Amino acid sequence: MESSVSVVYVESNHMSQRKRTVIDILRESPGFVSGEVISARLGISRNAVHKHVKSLRKRGYQILGISRRGYKLEAEPVKLVVPVITEMTQGSMFGRSFRYYDEIESTNVEAKELARAGAPEGTVVIAELQLAGRGRLGRRWTSPAGKGLLFSVILRPTLPMSRAHMLTIVAAVAAARGIETQTDAAVRIKWPNDLFVGDRKAGGILLEVAGEQDVVEWVIVGIGINVNTEYAELPVDLRRTAISLKMATGDPVDRSELLARILLALETAYKEAQKHGFDRALSEFRQRDYLLKRSVSVQTREGSVIGEATGIDNQGALLVQLPHRHVRRFHSGDVTLH
Template sequence: MGKEIHCFQKLGSTNQVAFRLAESGAPEGTLVLAEKQTAGRGRLSRKWFSPPQLGIWLSLILRPRIPLAWVPALSLCACLACVRATNRFTDKKPAIKWPNDAYLNGKKFSGVLTELSAELDRVNFVVLGIGINVNHSSREFPGYLRKNATSLRIEAKKRIDRVSFLHKFLEEFESIYEEYKYSGLDKFKLEVSKNSYLLNKKVEVEIGDQKILGKAIDIDDYGALILDTKTGLKTITAGDVSVLPAKPWRL
């Protein structure tokens, strides 16, 4: 990963640039980095706060020859790489919040946005965008984010060298990705589950206007969340998940 690198002081979005590069034939592993994003975004076009000199804002171009059904698990692979890298820089235990976030101390510090070009029978390319809050202090987050966002610096109580963290993240992701291309999530499913923020908790999943209550009990082979609900087991492939307060509650 990162054998071809495109670095920018300021961009609208690294994913936008990476997508254009991929359409023009950029090779697998091409890395797009920005010091600042002015239009960084996450799932559902939500804005991602991407100030200069504080975080890591990147996109990777991938060209896996995999079934289309395997693509959603790539977000979990990226989250797992972030968790592994984080374990090298802090004693606080990071966790994967399905489907595409990494948490520390109950707050989000990293998110993944996966976009792709595909046909019915094959994947042309995937652009994997990752934002990691590294050296933000609490006051450097906008007021609306302070309740739910954190950074490596806040949780580790020290500044983190961004280049060192980026190197470790790319190293971990490449290791995971090389296995994933041939066996999907299978080899990493147990590790993802052990590092899950949601499993064995009562949650609410919002899918459009629908809300589903249940206990998160597993991640399937394709990266979907399995819920135990009043009406039986449900497989959730996408949605916004909230952990419900710990209080007596029956399915």
């Protein structure tokens, strides 16, 4: 007997009716539509039309604008094909409950609300666009609509709170496996939670945990990956340090298949950790360790600590050998190459 799959599609309430009307007007015409025509249809100024077009571009709509000719809709966002995801994950712990948003503040925030309300382990929250996505240390995570993978999963592990952070390592290893089964990109992991291709960041993990005393109630694993983002779509300040899988391999990547493969890899790695502990995930992390034997600077509350990264210990802490040969362990901190 086939297990039932719950898929909830949530339409954005952030896109105004006027923006929807702009898209409808552009869809109606195979050519250019002047800003004057759009402003007359909507009863707004041409400057307001321009602002709506600019906002729509951020949402993944490719709108060409030429002075004195107007605007032309060239392409709409390519959305995830949820039936492909559900088919590939059928029978998986991550194949039973999905919530799909075309636009959301943050998948992690939504997943936390669902977890608090009792949503089952394995629930997957997916978004095409995040308006307030964030990464570790509160840094903002940006991705053009329809170009990356932005999702969070709910876990309810039988772990003490002191070991919950190890699921970051499990998730990073699983994401790397999933990417490598779908693409030619070789993925390394920069402690504690970044996915690197070459010397540039392609994705990251954000773990959030809730529990009482020494019992974990739930864990949210948020994963963001630059999949088909073009160089020009990257924020200017990240163009030297970030990369997408398409940029790395030269080929577009099927995001639906990639998401399913990562979810399947995460299930395997998670169940392994639950049953046998974290040894296998630690071993694979060490094989993929981007920082190993490199000179690093670790920013702590007391200031910067400089030394050579020598790996991670069995608790997932970063090991840094200082100039006088003493090895220091770091459970947190912002790490950069020195």
